[in-house]
Amino acid sequence: MSIIKYSFLFIFVFQIHAQASDFPTISFEKADKIALEYKNENLSNLPELSYKLTSDLTTDVERFRAIFKWVCSSVSNDYKLYSRNMRKRQRYKNDSLKLSDWNEKFQKIAFRKLLKDRKTICTGYAYLIKELANLANIECEIVHGFARTSTMNIEKLDTPNHSWNAVKLNGNWYLCDPTWASGIPNPTSYLFEFQFNDGFFLSDPKIFSINHFPAEEKWFLLEDEKPSFEMFLEAPIIYGKAYTHFSNHTKPKKLENTVLKNENILFELQLLNPVNKEDIILLIDTNFSSKKIHPEKISIKNQSLSIAYKFETTGYYDVHLYVKDDLISTYTFEVKK
Structure with a gap:
């Protein structure tokens, strides 16, 4: 599923309902400005890019914001590549050997496309956020799971289809979705329109869980009872603009x-x-x-x-x-x- 395979050893301390409003005194104006100044940077040297984006900022949340804003403003969502991957995964879902072979092949295709063309799918976004954040000494992880959109056939939603990030700031874990924050892909023409959605940056876990279902329960970041998968599938359709108005x-x-x-x-x-x-x-x-x-x-x-x-x-x-x-x-x- 993901571009690079990871093994995880974690000790978690969660703050329940951690969200962007936890930082009311922080302005992201400088972080956003830096991200846009380096918009044309390539991905040939990630340590250098991470340094450029974060070295002039004083807090981890600002440094992470600059990374998040840069990725969401500089990397296109390749819906054609996503569709190809989903078709293959659906075709091979009952053949573990063919599915494994395809996953290995796809990782190379996706990674090459990310580096060369700055185009990717959700796993590429999540990978890049994690790498740039880790290089800035910010703890960040990739979260795999299920996601629902208005165009999705939930009857085929039987394998994980999305990836996003969890980031640790001031000792607390926060959720964000760089893929959905970056803009809007056209499923018909495969064209992509950059349109940054601030609501997917350090989102409130309560609204996040309506259309994100993590494969590992701990990544709900909810103190209350977690939704079941059936509840997730039956939930209303929540659009990106909901995140800018509601928690x-x-x-x-x-x-x-x-x-x-x-x-x-x-x-x-x-x-x-x-x-x-x-x-x-x-x-x-x-x-x-x-x-x-x-x-x-x-x-x-x-x-x-x-x-x-x-x-x-x-x-x-x-x-x-x-x-x-x-x-x-x-x-x-x-x-x-």
Whole structure:
């Protein structure tokens, strides 16, 4: 799965719900500026690159930020390579010898493409973050597991399909996803658009666990009960913009829901930053129509957003939650009498 095989010996001390808000007095302006100044650097000398990115910064969180920002701004997501790998892994999933041979071959292909073209997939992003961070004496690990997106067929999600990172800062572990933070690949054209998403940098583990399921349970970084794999597969679709507005999503628990006509339905999310009630939009689709509404019943208390809505007619509905133009989440509802 990963570009380079690792053996791990860890002693873990976890801070529960560690996230970027743990550093309220830290400005990442200088770190981001340094990362962009060296944007055209190649990967021929990782120790030198790590030094350039971190030597003028004073805290580990700033140094890691410069590394994270550089990788996410300088390395393209190669969706064509990702698709090829997934097809091969699916084809050989019941043939351990062929799967092992392909994994070994793919590691060489992916590593060569990363060094030569600065294009990669999730394992390449995670590997590069780990290497550059370790060279700066920052403890960082690769986390393998499962991830869900809106285009994914969950019926085929039977083997790990994604990798991300855990980084130790000030004695606490934090989660980040450089692949999803870097931008948006087009599954049809295979073109990639750089679009940095700050929400995937030191993300809150509560929202992270909705669409990331680590192969090793310890990497949930959750004190509360961890979601089961079934819960993970049944969860709503959470989009990248959710991470910029919210730290958690609690209701509805599932993507597919069955409700009664005129039954009160609650949407509940925990805010990272204040939002205006008038910016909350529900886009409701049926086979015959699509309409945007501003829900009448919205409550914002103690950074908790609650939206109440009821369907007045039976049928099948797709519901998309927006904050202004930012798509946050998607659900389906079968409404019965």
